[in-house]
Amino acid sequence: MTSDREQGTGGDLVATLIRTAGRRADPPADAYRAVLAAAEDTWQRKVGRRRHWRVGVGIAAAFVLLTAGAALLRVVVLPMMAPAEIARVDRVGGGVATRPAGAGAWVPLVAARRPLHAGTRLRTGPDGRVDLRLEGGVSLRLAVMTEVELHAPDLIRLQRGAVYADTGSAGPGGIVVVTPAGIARDLGTQFELRYAGDVLRLRVREGRVSLQRDAGELVAAAGEQLTIDTAGGVTRGNIARDDPDWAWAETIAPVPDFNDQSVAVLLEWVARETGRPVHYADAAAEQRAASVILHGRVGPLAPLEALGVLLSTTDLTYEILPDGTIEVRYQ
Amino acid sequence: MSDVAHTDLAVARRILSGDQVAFRSLFDRFFPRLYRFVLARLDGDHDAARDVVQQTFCRGIERLDSYRGEAALYTWFYQVCRNTLLDYGRHTRRELRVIVRLEDLPDVRAVLETLAAPLSEQPETGVWRSEVSRLVQATVDALPERYGEILEWKYVDGQSVRHIAGRLGVSDKAAESLLTRAREAFREAITAMAGSPDALEPPGRT
Numbered sequence: 001m002t003s004d005r006e007q008g009t010g011g012d013l014v015a016t017l018i019r020t021a022g023r024r025a026d027p028p029a030d031a032y033r034a035v036l037a038a039a040e041d042t043w044q045r046k047v048g049r050r051r052h053w054r055v056g057v058g059i060a061a062a063f064v065l066l067t068a069g070a071a072l073l074r075v076v077v078l079p080m081m082a083p084a085e086i087a088r089v090d091r092v093g094g095g096v097a098t099r100p101a102g103a104g105a106w107v108p109l110v111a112a113r114r115p116l117h118a119g120t121r122l123r124t125g126p127d128g129r130v131d132l133r134l135e136g137g138v139s140l141r142l143a144v145m146t147e148v149e150l151h152a153p154d155l156i157r158l159q160r161g162a163v164y165a166d167t168g169s170a171g172p173g174g175i176v177v178v179t180p181a182g183i184a185r186d187l188g189t190q191f192e193l194r195y196a197g198d199v200l201r202l203r204v205r206e207g208r209v210s211l212q213r214d215a216g217e218l219v220a221a222a223g224e225q226l227t228i229d230t231a232g233g234v235t236r237g238n239i240a241r242d243d244p245d246w247a248w249a250e251t252i253a254p255v256p257d258f259n260d261q262s263v264a265v266l267l268e269w270v271a272r273e274t275g276r277p278v279h280y281a282d283a284a285a286e287q288r289a290a291s292v293i294l295h296g297r298v299g300p301l302a303p304l305e306a307l308g309v310l311l312s313t314t315d316l317t318y319e320i321l322p323d324g325t326i327e328v329r330y331q
Numbered sequence: 332m333s334d335v336a337h338t339d340l341a342v343a344r345r346i347l348s349g350d351q352v353a354f355r356s357l358f359d360r361f362f363p364r365l366y367r368f369v370l371a372r373l374d375g376d377h378d379a380a381r382d383v384v385q386q387t388f389c390r391g392i393e394r395l396d397s398y399r400g401e402a403a404l405y406t407w408f409y410q411v412c413r414n415t416l417l418d419y420g421r422h423t424r425r426e427l428r429v430i431v432r433l434e435d436l437p438d439v440r441a442v443l444e445t446l447a448a449p450l451s452e453q454p455e456t457g458v459w460r461s462e463v464s465r466l467v468q469a470t471v472d473a474l475p476e477r478y479g480e481i482l483e484w485k486y487v488d489g490q491s492v493r494h495i496a497g498r499l500g501v502s503d504k505a506a507e508s509l510l511t512r513a514r515e516a517f518r519e520a521i522t523a524m525a526g527s528p529d530a531l532e533p534p535g536r537t
Contacts, residue, residue, distance in 0.1 A: 014514050017521065018486040021467035024479075027366035031381040035366075036358055039388035046392055047349040102422025151389075 030198070033180040033214075034157070041155060041178060086153045087116040087132045090139070090254045091300055095125030116150055123147045124161065129252040138174045139166040141252050143194075151178075162194035164249035166272075167207075181228055182213040189222070190272075192249065200228040203239050205246060205275060241275030242324045250274060251302050258310065259297055263289040266310055267328065273303040278326045285330040288316060339407075340400030347395055358388070361405060364472045365412050371469060372416060383419050387412040405476070470520045478513035485510060 089112050097106040101119020109122070109130065116122075116132065124130060124146045132140045135153035142148060146161025156163065157178045167174035167186050177184045177193050181200035184193050189207025193200070202211055204220045211218045211226060218234065220226050225237040239245065253273045258266050267289060271278045280286035292314050298306045307326075311318060318328050345353035365387060370380040391411045398407050471479040477499075484490045484498070496506035 014482075014517055014521075015486045017463065017467050018471065018482050018517070021464040021471070023483055023487045024363070024367060024468045024471060027363055027370075027380075028377060031366065031377060031384075032362060034381060035362060035385040035388060038385045039358055039392060040354070042389040042392045043346070043354055046395070047347065050347060102419065104423035 030180045034159075034178075037178045037180065037183055038151070038157060041176060041183065084118050084152075085115045085135070086118050086150055087120075087134045087140070089114045089116065089130060090133045091129075091131040091252050093129050093252060093300075094127035094144070096128040096130045096142075097123045097125075099123075118151060119149070121147065121149045129248065131252045131254050133254060134175070136174060137168055139168060139254050140164075140175070141166075141249050143248050158193060158195050160195060162192055162196075164190070164192045164246075166190045182211050185210045185212070187219075191220075192246070198230045202226045203245075205239075205241055206272075240324075243275075246275060250304075253303060255298060255300060255306060257297060258294045261294055263292045263294065263311070263314060263316060266294065266307065267326070270303045270307045270326065274326075276320070276324050276326050278328060279321075281327055281329040285316065285328050288330045289328060292316065339404035340398070343395055343398045343400075343404060346392075357404070360476055361408055362388075364405070364476070365408065367468070367472055368409070368412060369416055371465065379419070383416055384412070386419075387415045390415060403475075467521070470517060473520055474513065474516050477509070478516050481506075481510055481513045482517060 089109065092109055092112055096109040098109045098116070099106045099121040101117060106121075106123065122130060122132075122142060124142050124144055126144055128142075128144055130142045132142075132150075134140055138154070140148075140156065141164040143162040143164070146163065147159040148161075148163060149157040149159065151157060154174060155176050155178070159179075163177060165175050165177065165186060167189055174188075175186050179193065179195040179200055181195060181198065184191070184202060187208040187210060189209055190205040191207075191209045192203045192205070194203075195201075200211075202209060202220050203225045204222050206222050208219055208221050211220065211228075213228065213232070215232055218226060220236075223238055223240065225239045227235040227237070229235070250273050256265075256269055264286075267278045270276070280289065294310055294313070298309055301309065307318060315331050316328055317331060318326050321327055342353055342357060346357060362384065366380060366384050369383045369387075370377065373379045373383070387408065391408050394411070398404065471482060474482075481495060481499075484495050485492075490498075492506050492510060493503055495510070496503045499506060499509070501509070
């Protein structure tokens with residue numbers, strides 16, 4: 001027995017129409033994964049905020065009222081007024097384009113210090129690189145041929161290409177990078193995430209990074225490399241902190257203001273950016289590095305270039321030893 | 332409040348409390364329908380559709396506290412999706428392919444009138460099939476989720492009522508009843524669009 005017989009001719013037409021139309025098409029799998037990743041992240045944050053809110057109720061009702069008001073303002077009112085500024089362009093080189101939230105056209109990004117708002121997209125060309133300073137202090141660098149969307153100061157969507165994140169003083173949990181193949185969460189670190197041709201590669205230079213996928217969570221530590229292929233297979237490898245593959249991120253590294261800072265501060269920065277340990281030839285060199293104060297500002301140079309320029313104005317020299325160590329000497 | 336909305340309110344609360352199963356179930360049920368809804372209005376631009384649907388989910392989840400169960404949860408997300416789509420069209424100055432309220436739109440009615448015209452005045456059968464397919468699929472998507480599935484199982488996949496009953500874990504009689512209700516819902520929806528389902532009869536059948 002079927003309903004067709006009960007419905008008569010009109011029922012046959014219903015069947016004909018649905019049969020003619022065929023099965024509704026499923027959305028592309030990559031769109032499913034990308035939207036799910038973003039939705040899940042929003043959901044987890046939402047749930048997290050609600051849990052914190054409930055704990056607050058037990059502690060002090062008045063405080064919770066203020067917190068809830070602030071959350072309401074942040075979540076509902078402010079987004080309706082204007083998109084929040086979540087990053088600033090720190091350094092830009094080569095062809096880089098940006099598309100603000102809701103805008104239809106890409107426009108060239110030529111100036112640093114420019115504010116970027118939630119929903120903004122950035123795209124680098126074959127020679128383009130850019131460093132962003134996210135609210136909260138994370139340095140996010142885009143390699144060539146990369147496209148990202150900025151959702152929040154700690155939430156980025158990587159659509160293709162590679163990003164390098166240095167959470168620095170932002171501390172663990174400074175950034176989450178969402179890709180269709182997985183979500184990377186820093187646990188206090190410097191790392192590179194590359195997504196190309198449906199293959200995801202995570203390289204950790206310092207600290208640890210959690211990578212969440214449909215198949216579960218993976219954690220990579222400093223010096224480790226994870227590659228997730230199109231079939232979901234995981235390959236683990238190693239990468240040294242001073243491997244030449246990190247060089248692209250160094251070329252676009254944010255250069256701090258060293259004016260009135262000691263040489264020791266400069267050396268600390270160079271060590272972090274290049275992954276090379278600093279060794280003082282003797283105690284005198286170490287004392288000298290701590291006492292010599294730099295004056296003036298260095299331009300947008302790579303770390304080792306900046307070190308060469310600035311040390312040339314002092315009585316300190318350096319040499320890169322065969323094992324990659326930067327040895328500092330007092331003449 | 333209807334039973335559906337009452338159930339959906341419980342689902343929303345489970346999601347807000349951190350229930351992973353409830354969240355994933357909602358996503359898997361709503362994503363394909365919202366995606367197709369948006370894609371049809373963006374002339375098949377998958378990148379744009381993905382962005383709009385993603386923003387829909389993010390907005391919807393952020394505001395889920397405000398869902399009070401006045402309507403089904405899908406209807407609520409659908410409204411969020413429509414607003415997101417309109418915002419997108421406004422910001423990008425993009426002309427959206429609006430087929431939201433088919434019965435209210437003169438251009439769509441014109442399409443349907445064309446479809447109902449005698450064979451000699453018909454556009455090519457391929458065009459007919461494409462347009463009708465789009466309208467019928469949009470109608471099926473607008474039905475309660477289970478109805479759409481049952482209609483496809485029955486008429487596209489050719490499954491028997493007994494087999495459908497097995498898939499749903501209900502009796503044959505209950506499946507039969509669901510199928511009848513699904514057909515009636517489809518008939519009502521398509522009638523609202525076309526005036527009569529006969530208007531969508533294939534060329535050459537009259």
